[in-house]
Amino acid sequence: MLRRKLVSSLFVGFCGAAVILALIPLAMILFFVVSQGIRALNVDFFTHMPTPVGEPGGGMANSIVGTLILTALGSLMAIPIGVLSGVYMSEYAGTRFASAIRFAADTLNGVPSIVIGVFTYGIAVLPFKQFSALAGGIALGIMMIPIIARTTEELLLLVPGTMREGALALGATRARAVFTVVLPAAAPGIVTGIVLALARIAGETAPLLFTSFNNRFFSTNVTQPISSLTVQVFTYAISPYEDWHRQAWAGALVLVGIVFVCSLLARFATRKMSGFTRS
Amino acid sequence: MRKDLGFRLGTGVFGLFLILIVAAIGFELTRQSMLSIQKFGLAFWTNATWDPVAGEFGALPFIWGTLYSSVLALLIATPIAIGIAVFITELCPQVLRQPLVFLTELLAAIPSIVYGLWGIFVLVPIVRALQVALPDALRGLPLFSGPPLGVGMLSATLILAVMVVPFTSSVAREVLKSVPVAQREAAYALGATRFEAISAALFYARTGIVGAVMLGFGRALGETMAVTMVIGNNPQVSASLFAPQYTMAAVLANEFTEAADELYLHALIEIGLVLFIITLIVNSLSRVLIWSMSRSAKAVPSTAVQPVAAEA
Numbered sequence: 001m002l003r004r005k006l007v008s009s010l011f012v013g014f015c016g017a018a019v020i021l022a023l024i025p026l027a028m029i030l031f032f033v034v035s036q037g038i039r040a041l042n043v044d045f046f047t048h049m050p051t052p053v054g055e056p057g058g059g060m061a062n063s064i065v066g067t068l069i070l071t072a073l074g075s076l077m078a079i080p081i082g083v084l085s086g087v088y089m090s091e092y093a094g095t096r097f098a099s100a101i102r103f104a105a106d107t108l109n110g111v112p113s114i115v116i117g118v119f120t121y122g123i124a125v126l127p128f129k130q131f132s133a134l135a136g137g138i139a140l141g142i143m144m145i146p147i148i149a150r151t152t153e154e155l156l157l158l159v160p161g162t163m164r165e166g167a168l169a170l171g172a173t174r175a176r177a178v179f180t181v182v183l184p185a186a187a188p189g190i191v192t193g194i195v196l197a198l199a200r201i202a203g204e205t206a207p208l209l210f211t212s213f214n215n216r217f218f219s220t221n222v223t224q225p226i227s228s229l230t231v232q233v234f235t236y237a238i239s240p241y242e243d244w245h246r247q248a249w250a251g252a253l254v255l256v257g258i259v260f261v262c263s264l265l266a267r268f269a270t271r272k273m274s275g276f277t278r279s
Numbered sequence: 280m281r282k283d284l285g286f287r288l289g290t291g292v293f294g295l296f297l298i299l300i301v302a303a304i305g306f307e308l309t310r311q312s313m314l315s316i317q318k319f320g321l322a323f324w325t326n327a328t329w330d331p332v333a334g335e336f337g338a339l340p341f342i343w344g345t346l347y348s349s350v351l352a353l354l355i356a357t358p359i360a361i362g363i364a365v366f367i368t369e370l371c372p373q374v375l376r377q378p379l380v381f382l383t384e385l386l387a388a389i390p391s392i393v394y395g396l397w398g399i400f401v402l403v404p405i406v407r408a409l410q411v412a413l414p415d416a417l418r419g420l421p422l423f424s425g426p427p428l429g430v431g432m433l434s435a436t437l438i439l440a441v442m443v444v445p446f447t448s449s450v451a452r453e454v455l456k457s458v459p460v461a462q463r464e465a466a467y468a469l470g471a472t473r474f475e476a477i478s479a480a481l482f483y484a485r486t487g488i489v490g491a492v493m494l495g496f497g498r499a500l501g502e503t504m505a506v507t508m509v510i511g512n513n514p515q516v517s518a519s520l521f522a523p524q525y526t527m528a529a530v531l532a533n534e535f536t537e538a539a540d541e542l543y544l545h546a547l548i549e550i551g552l553v554l555f556i557i558t559l560i561v562n563s564l565s566r567v568l569i570w571s572m573s574r575s576a577k578a579v580p581s582t583a584v585q586p587v588a589a590e591a
Contacts, residue, residue: 008472015370018362019379022448025441026386029397036400085294092287101294104301110562111304111555112501114528118535118551122307142300149297175286203390206503206528210535230392237396237508245400252393259388267381 030256037253040246045254049218050232056243060251062218063232066133069220070212070228071202073137078144079194085145086152086190087178093157102153105146116142117207125211133219133226136212140201147200151193155186192269199262203255205230229255304555312549314542323549329514331534336546338553340514344524345554348432348506349499351520352439357492359440360447361481367448368455369463369477380452387445395508398438403429403509406437410521425521428511433520435510439499447495450569454487455480457573487572493565497558503528527554 044059051058085105089098116139124135159182167177183190205228213225214235220226229251236248309316315323319336326337367379407429417423425431458480466476481488511523512533527550538544 004472004475008474011474011477012370014358015362015366018359019366021359022363022386022441022444023382026382026389028401029389029393032397032401033393081293081296084290085297088287088290088294091290097291097294101297104298106566107301107559107562108297110497110501110558111301112503112528112558114501114503114531115304115308115551115555115558118531118548119304119307121535122311122548123303126311145297145300173286174283175289178286199388203388203392205390205392206532209532213536230390233392233396234504234508237392237399248396252396255390255393259390260385263381263385263388 033249033252033256036246036249037251037256040250041253045247045250050216050247051243053239053241053244058247060227060229060232060247060254062215063227063229063251064254065218065220066212066215066227067202067229069133069222069226070136070140070208071198073134073222074140074144074201075194075198077138077141078148078197081141082145082148082197083152083183083190086149086156087183089149089153090156091174091178101149105149108142109146109150112206113143113204114206114209117210120207120211130223131211131213131225133212133222133224136208136226136228137222139207139211140204143201143204143207144197147197148190148193151196152186152190155189155193156182158189159185188269192266195262195269196266199259199266202258203230205234209234305552308548308552308555312545312552314545315549316545318542319546323546324553327514327516329530331538331543334540334542336543338527338546338550340516340525341527341530341550342553343516344432344510345500345526345528347518347524348435348439348510348526349496351432351436352443352499353492353496355436355440356443356447356495360444360491360495361451361488363444363448364451364455365477365481368452369480370473380449383445383448386441387449391442391502391504394438394442394505398434398505398509402437403434406431406434406521421518422520424519425517427521428523430509430511431519431521431523432510432517435506435524435526436520438505438509439502442502442505443495443499446498447491450491450494451484451488454484454491454569454572457487458483484572486568486575490565490568490570490572493561493568497561497565500561501528501554501558503532507532527551 044057046059046064047061048057048059049061050063085101089101089105092098120135120139120142124138125131163185164177164182167181168174172180208228208231212228212231214231215225215227233248233251233255236244236251239245315336319326323336323338324342325339326335327339328335328337329340330336363379363383367376367383371379407427410423410427410429413423462483463476463480466479471479506526507529510526510529512525512529513523514525514530515522517524531547531551531554535544535547538547
């Protein structure tokens with residue numbers, strides 16, 4: 001009996017230790033990103049351009065604008081495709097075609113981001129012999145689609161069937177029932193999904209390395225290469241210069257800040273939503 | 280009725296587009312790597328020499344680096360991830376549950392590039408110090424040989440392990456939740472200790488747990504930035520934990536924009552193609568396992584004691 005109890009306590013202890021083991025790197029990363037990042041983070045970081053090597057100061061204004069443009073382009077592509085294919089999967093849930101879409105979405109979700117980058121290079125960079133913000137937006141969009149599609153599907157399925165039936169009973173067509181009753185009811189949750197997808201792709205580097213590439217200058221032209229926070233942090237991190245390392249940490253702090261704010265926003269929106277999904 | 284058909288087609292087109300993207304990835308990667316596939320054939324995967332200048336392309340070091348780092352990362356991450364899942368679903372007080380879920384999910388949300396930055400400036404020096412402190416007797420072993428660089432297989436493995444844990448543990452948590460409560464209560468009623476009851480639940484959920492581990496494996500295989508920044512980027516096949524090595528994803532990240540001639544580019548894209556196929560297989564397998572687990576678990580409560588199942 002004593003031995004069994006001992007084994008049991010050891011096991012409980014191991015599980016607790018596992019949690020602590022996982023939280024140590026989290027705490028360390030957050031500690032370093034905040035403590036190192038804060039040193040270079042000031043107003044200049046958001047409003048100034050990068051300085052040449054050896055000249056301290058400067059910022060990442062062009063990269064921040066670049067990241068905004070890239071995520072906007074990605075969303076423009078992914079939101080309609082994601083939401084509407086999500087609608088199809090939930091409306092025609094039992095069909096073979098819906099299963100095929102679901103399978104494709106899950107597959108796409110598991111494709112390494114670097115492979116998405118290689119693919120986009122083949123379809124959007126190689127034919128034009130030109131890195132461009134547009135290509136970067138496409139790569140990010142491809143990554144967002146499956147996340148949005150699956151979230152939309154899951155949330156639409158949570159909407160009580162009685163709401164749809166009520167609309168249909170009043171003589172609404174299926175399209176009208178979906179777009180005026182079911183989708184609005186699930187909207188807070190879908191917005192959450194989109195926000196989470198945005199948070200994820202804003203932090204992506206690999207698919208941008210050879211699509212949007214990088215740009216030392218301020219650019220809003222979507223047919224030209226564009227800088228992004230992540231690629232800029234990468235460039236700075238592997239450089240041998242102290243100043244650039246400081247800038248990299250500040251960039252990392254901004255990225256983590258974006259992720260953190262988005263997760264909090266998402267939690268807030270789901271809390272509003274959960275009131276009715278439980279019914 | 281006609282209008283509904285329009286709606287169905289209208290939304291279906293977007294779904295079709297999603298399917299086409301996946302097909303196009305496979306097609307495009309194959310088309311763009313034809314030169315390399317035709318020239319090297321299967322030898323591409325057994326040749327350990329990667330020399331772009333001489334036009335010799337062998338992908339063995341990258342396959343090796345990817346598999347070695349991912350498997351080692353799984354060995355570290357799996358017990359920890361399952362421990363976390365068990366702690367959150369079975370052991371911890373209710374008030375701690377939500378915060379812990381949030382924290383582990385935050386670990387998954389931190390961008391790869393931030394992991395990499397932390398890896399370069401914090402983890403790598405720690406690993407270097409560790410290697411310097413290693414007793415001489417151990418340094419002779421092939422597993423620990425090599426100069427103390429800090430960058431190398433061990434750093435990559437540790438970072439990968441941290442990054443994989445949240446994925447595996449969140450699926451394992453879902454899987455454990457789907458184990459009927461009655462099953463655990465029966466174990467406790469028979470006088471089982473916590474360990475015995477939980478290991479029965481884990482055994483019941485084994486298919487799903489394996490699925491969760493595979494999902495983590497899929498993530499580790501394709502992880503790019505963090506690994507690129509700490510693995511040392513040296514195409515060699517070595518068993519040493521401290522040797523700088525290379526992975527498939529890392530070579531793409533580093534050399535893609537430098538590929539000067541077409542054969543070089545095609546060789547790199549072929550690596551991308553194989554990475555795509557491997558992750559496709561691993562992920563599909565993991566989904567099938569998780570799915571069959573949740574299906575069989577759902578089938579059980581109807582025959583189990585009803586009041587207990589209703590509590591959830």
